[in-house]
Amino acid sequence: MAHIQLSEGLPGIRGPLAFSPETAHPMCHLAEALLRGHSTLTLAEREMIATYVSAQNDCYYCQTSHGSTAAEHLGGGSEEYELVGRMKHNCEAAQVSDKMKALLALAGKVQKGGKFVTTEDVERARTHGATDKEIHDTVLIAAAFCMFNRYVDGLDTWQPRDPELYREIGKQTAALGYVARDWKLPLSTTVSK
Amino acid sequence: MAHIQVPEGLPGILGPMAISPETTKALRELVEVLLRGPNTLTAAERETIATHVSAQNDCCFCQLSHGAAAAEHLGGNYQLIDQVKSNYATAEIPEKLKALLSVAGKVQKGGKHVTPEDVERARGAGASDKEIHDTVLIAAAFCMFNRYVDGLGTWQPTDPQAYREMGQRMAHEGYIRAN
Numbered sequence: 001m002a003h004i005q006l007s008e009g010l011p012g013i014r015g016p017l018a019f020s021p022e023t024a025h026p027m028c029h030l031a032e033a034l035l036r037g038h039s040t041l042t043l044a045e046r047e048m049i050a051t052y053v054s055a056q057n058d059c060y061y062c063q064t065s066h067g068s069t070a071a072e073h074l075g076g077g078s079e080e081y082e083l084v085g086r087m088k089h090n091c092e093a094a095q096v097s098d099k100m101k102a103l104l105a106l107a108g109k110v111q112k113g114g115k116f117v118t119t120e121d122v123e124r125a126r127t128h129g130a131t132d133k134e135i136h137d138t139v140l141i142a143a144a145f146c147m148f149n150r151y152v153d154g155l156d157t158w159q160p161r162d163p164e165l166y167r168e169i170g171k172q173t174a175a176l177g178y179v180a181r182d183w184k185l186p187l188s189t190t191v192s193k
Numbered sequence: 194m195a196h197i198q199v200p201e202g203l204p205g206i207l208g209p210m211a212i213s214p215e216t217t218k219a220l221r222e223l224v225e226v227l228l229r230g231p232n233t234l235t236a237a238e239r240e241t242i243a244t245h246v247s248a249q250n251d252c253c254f255c256q257l258s259h260g261a262a263a264a265e266h267l268g269g270n271y272q273l274i275d276q277v278k279s280n281y282a283t284a285e286i287p288e289k290l291k292a293l294l295s296v297a298g299k300v301q302k303g304g305k306h307v308t309p310e311d312v313e314r315a316r317g318a319g320a321s322d323k324e325i326h327d328t329v330l331i332a333a334a335f336c337m338f339n340r341y342v343d344g345l346g347t348w349q350p351t352d353p354q355a356y357r358e359m360g361q362r363m364a365h366e367g368y369i370r371a372n
Binding site for chain 2: 003004005016019020022023025026027029030033034037038057058059109110113114115117119122132133135136137139140142143144146147148149150151152153154155156
């Protein structure tokens with residue numbers, strides 16, 4: 001059971017989002033702007049940064065749901081799911097661009113704490129073609145997931161372990177995004193079987 | 194100089210906020226509802242939680258500006274905020290706030306550090322589910338704000354008077370404003 005009374009049947013962040021609609025509103029708009037707004041980083045790249053940071057923070061719900069969303073943006077096949085799985089464990093060895101490796105390394109520093117980011121980390125990203133806006137967005141995505149992960153685990157939310165459920169969450173989120181969703185609906189009515 | 198090009202003369206978070214209007218709108222709305230929205234925790238208590246977490250994260254700009262906002266909500270009682278920052282357990286604050294600061298400190302370390310005992314202690318001191326929720330989210334949000342500010346290597350003034358003025362604006366005008 002979660003640390004506070006949340007509606008039953010809502011996994012992960014959905015419980016607290018439904019509990020507190022007035023904070024849910026700006027949080028969902030933040031996720032939408034960061035992960036789906038206009039950017040030269042692809043949707044899959046941004047979801048991968050979110051997934052990597054959530055894995056570093058050991059947040060099961062966030063790393064699995066955003067990992068599925070990243071894989072769905074890449075095509076949704078088993079190869080794409082495997083790529084995301086490997087990236088989570090070792091970003092330097094993953095089949096991603098050198099720019100992405102540098103941005104993932106930067107995100108990993110932000111996860112440890114803002115002051116861990118060095119001029120060299122930023123220069124490495126820039127050398128591989130990252131713009132100031134891409135560096136800004138990477139830092140803010142990493143920082144935002146240090147919030148989302150703590151919100152989900154700090155309230156000890158219900159986090160089911162069914163892989164099929166996360167696949168459906170990934171498909172839905174890749175298609176619909178983060179705003180204009182009714183987080184109060186139990187998953188059984190929003191997930192198609 | 195910051196890690197990326199931001200307008201000069203804007204302290205702390207205001208630099209990166211100036212180059213990213215879409216995310217800034219959401220961030221300002223979030224901090225306004227968390228720290229100044231209708232709540233059974235006072236604005237001073239919520240700013241104190243934000244200050245404590247920012248101090249634990251060693252973010253100079255956030256702890257000084259939110260510490261000033263907390264003090265300004267208390268009629269300029271900077272001494273109390275200094276007490277809380279150095280050791281909240283012995284500060285002249287209610288038991289409920291001490292228990293909530295302890296929950297916030299656990300969230301700062303990582304969500305999984307929060308134990309049922311931490312939550313029970315807060316509840317025993319009179320905290321409601323909503324207050325526990327808000328404490329966890331304020332602490333989590335400042336783990337984001339602090340990383341945004343320091344992760345981009347922003348310029349952070351050292352003059353205490355600058356923070357006093359920021360604190361007054363934050364306390365009395367809030368967070369939904371042009372800069």
